[in-house]
Amino acid sequence: MTQPTNQPIRFYHRNAIQEVSGASTTRTVLQYLREDARCTGTKEGCAEGDCGACTVVIGEPDGAGGVAFKAVNACVQFLPTLDGRALFTVEDLRQPDGTLHPVQQALVDCHGSQCGFCTPGFAMSMFSLYEKHGHATTCATPCEKTRPSRQEISDALTGNLCRCTGYRPIIEAAERMFDRAPLAPVNVPALARTLDGIRRDDTFHYEHAGRQFDAPRTAEALATIKDANPNVRILAGSTDIGLWVTKQLRDLGDIVYVGQIEAFRHIETTDEWIEIGAGVTVERAYSELVKTYPELEETRLRFASLPIRNAGTLGGNVANGSPIGDSMPGLIALNARVVLQSVAGTREMALEDLYIAYQKKDMAENEFVAAIRVPTRTGRRANLKFRAYKLSKRFDSDISAVYAAFTFIADGETIREPRLAYGGMAATPKRAAHAEGVLADAHWHEATVQAAMIALGKDYAPLTDMRASSDYRLDTAKSLLYRFWLETRPHDPLDKSKLDVRAIELVEAK
Ligand SMILES: Cc1cc2nc3c(=O)[nH]c(=O)nc-3n(C[C@H](O)[C@H](O)[C@H](O)COP(=O)(O)OP(=O)(O)OC[C@H]3O[C@@H](n4cnc5c(N)ncnc54)[C@H](O)[C@@H]3O)c2cc1C
Numbered sequence: 001m002t003q004p005t006n007q008p009i010r011f012y013h014r015n016a017i018q019e020v021s022g023a024s025t026t027r028t029v030l031q032y033l034r035e036d037a038r039c040t041g042t043k044e045g046c047a048e049g050d051c052g053a054c055t056v057v058i059g060e061p062d063g064a065g066g067v068a069f070k071a072v073n074a075c076v077q078f079l080p081t082l083d084g085r086a087l088f089t090v091e092d093l094r095q096p097d098g099t100l101h102p103v104q105q106a107l108v109d110c111h112g113s114q115c116g117f118c119t120p121g122f123a124m125s126m127f128s129l130y131e132k133h134g135h136a137t138t139c140a141t142p143c144e145k146t147r148p149s150r151q152e153i154s155d156a157l158t159g160n161l162c163r164c165t166g167y168r169p170i171i172e173a174a175e176r177m178f179d180r181a182p183l184a185p186v187n188v189p190a191l192a193r194t195l196d197g198i199r200r201d202d203t204f205h206y207e208h209a210g211r212q213f214d215a216p217r218t219a220e221a222l223a224t225i226k227d228a229n230p231n232v233r234i235l236a237g238s239t240d241i242g243l244w245v246t247k248q249l250r251d252l253g254d255i256v257y258v259g260q261i262e263a264f265r266h267i268e269t270t271d272e273w274i275e276i277g278a279g280v281t282v283e284r285a286y287s288e289l290v291k292t293y294p295e296l297e298e299t300r301l302r303f304a305s306l307p308i309r310n311a312g313t314l315g316g317n318v319a320n321g322s323p324i325g326d327s328m329p330g331l332i333a334l335n336a337r338v339v340l341q342s343v344a345g346t347r348e349m350a351l352e353d354l355y356i357a358y359q360k361k362d363m364a365e366n367e368f369v370a371a372i373r374v375p376t377r378t379g380r381r382a383n384l385k386f387r388a389y390k391l392s393k394r395f396d397s398d399i400s401a402v403y404a405a406f407t408f409i410a411d412g413e414t415i416r417e418p419r420l421a422y423g424g425m426a427a428t429p430k431r432a433a434h435a436e437g438v439l440a441d442a443h444w445h446e447a448t449v450q451a452a453m454i455a456l457g458k459d460y461a462p463l464t465d466m467r468a469s470s471d472y473r474l475d476t477a478k479s480l481l482y483r484f485w486l487e488t489r490p491h492d493p494l495d496k497s498k499l500d501v502r503a504i505e506l507v508e509a510k
């Protein structure tokens with residue numbers, strides 16, 4: 001086999017195409033900005049995707065001749081992943097004549113900055129919102145419909161922490177930035193043409209100090225690379241892996257990056273499935289899933305922060321398979337399947353069967369996750385009852401202590417095919433077989449639910465850690481099942497006389 005040529009990393013930054021060689025394969029975008037490009041406006045706070053001081057905006061071809069912009073955390077993104085993309089930082093906001101960008105001017109007007117450390121990150125999250133709603137600024141008459149709602153503004157800023165100004169003036173600035181004289185948004189057609197000029201048709205190959213970084217464009221090319229070198233580390237959104245480097249100082253070895261595989265970015269809905277490619281971001285995946293399962297909207301909003309959801313992928317969440325990951329319980333309760341691929345072709349299995357033990361999956365060395373298939377809500381599933389609940393110490397941007405997802409098909413008042421899946425309760429995301437046994441084909445009645453709550457004690461023996469104690473986990477696992485009952489019971493949910501919480505204690509005491 002011929003040795004691939006080492007290619008420079010090419011990306012658009014500061015109005016020019018940058019070509020970079022000689023940087024480590026895991027050099028972060030933040031390190032590059034601050035130490036190599038000397039663009040020190042972007043700050044480092046936590047180096048683990050939590051504080052937002054390092055927020056930058058990435059532009060990439062949207063597949064329809066345009067450019068999609070998204071805010072991400074530069075501290076956990078590796079430089080070679082920028083190949084073929086555009087990078088915008090706080091240095092790009094001020095106009096050549098010195099005029100402040102409306103984002104910056106609004107922050108000044110609303111007193112949205114004190115020490116200023118967090119401000120570049122906030123400014124870039126706001127810039128991303130400004131670009132998304134940029135057309136609103138060019139309307140002759142400001143149009144409320146095209147402006148972001150207060151909820152959308154809050155969501156866009158969940159990944160940015162400020163320790164001195166407080167959030168009210170910043171949120172106000174994000175509302176008022178649209179009031180200022182409109183600034184032509186980024187010239188998207190010109191940028192799209194520039195990015196097209198640095199687009200690669202084949203695998204991008206980069207190497208440094210004996211470490212290789214490959215970005216294939218097809219799943220077949222990925223399969224070949226993984227087959228030739230099973231130890232190669234698959235990199236997707238880098239929101240788990242980035243921390244292995246910045247916090248654990250791990251050497252990742254050779255890397256194969258899946259972010260340029262077009263086939264991994266598809267979302268396709270058939271009569272049977274919503275099929276989500278492994279490379280679809282968490283934000284896109286959930287935005288699509290909530291159309292069929294609006295019960296997942298809270299999970300979408302509370303899964304990390306927007307910059308993490310913009311980078312992290314559903315495939316990465318599923319492949320990592322953390323027992324406290326947020327996607328697995330919901331997907332398992334919904335009876336989702338996972339499609340695995342290798343040089344031998346594809347195979348699929350129920351998602352719950354992927355997880356064998358802590359950090360152990362039913363996946364061969366040369367296999368990878370290609371897609372996730374979530375059943376649609378048609379036929380008998382039109383009567384599907386579904387809820388998903390996340391418990392964490394903070395509302396936003398926090399990992400779950402317990403995550404619970406429940407489904408069953410309502411056959412009149414009879415429970416059919418119950419599926420109760422929990423995260424944070426065992427070494428893997430896991431169904432509650434005993435409790436499901438109690439519910440199956442039973443009447444959807446409070447007594448049935450209480451019996452199932454008791455059975456949960458046989459299903460799980462959760463551990464105590466910094467997030468929660470074992471007792472807390474088991475108690476809340478039961479309470480969440482009770483809440484599911486309260487929210488889906490066939491009686492009038494407002495009839496408080498039917499709500500007898502003490503009955504739970506009585507049944508448990510027996
Ligand atoms: C600040 C912060 C907050 C977070 N909050 C949450 C949260 O609220 N809920 C939650 O669930 N998670 C959270 N996470 C974790 C992380 O964002 C998710 O697990 C995310 O979905 C990982 O996806 P990724 O694309 O970034 O994966 P990566 O980091 O790129 O990879 C993760 C793992 O998956 C493997 N992998 C990736 N893609 C594939 C594939 N196609 N086939 C096989 N293996 C693959 C990688 O080799 C690696 O082992 C948080 C992370 C951070 C930094």
Ligand code: FES
Pocket residue numbers: 043044045046047048049050051052053054055073074075076
């Ligand atoms: S430095 Fe805190 S999110 Fe990147």
Ligand code: FES
Pocket residue numbers: 112113114115116117118119161162163164165166
């Ligand atoms: S202005 Fe000081 S941290 Fe936000």
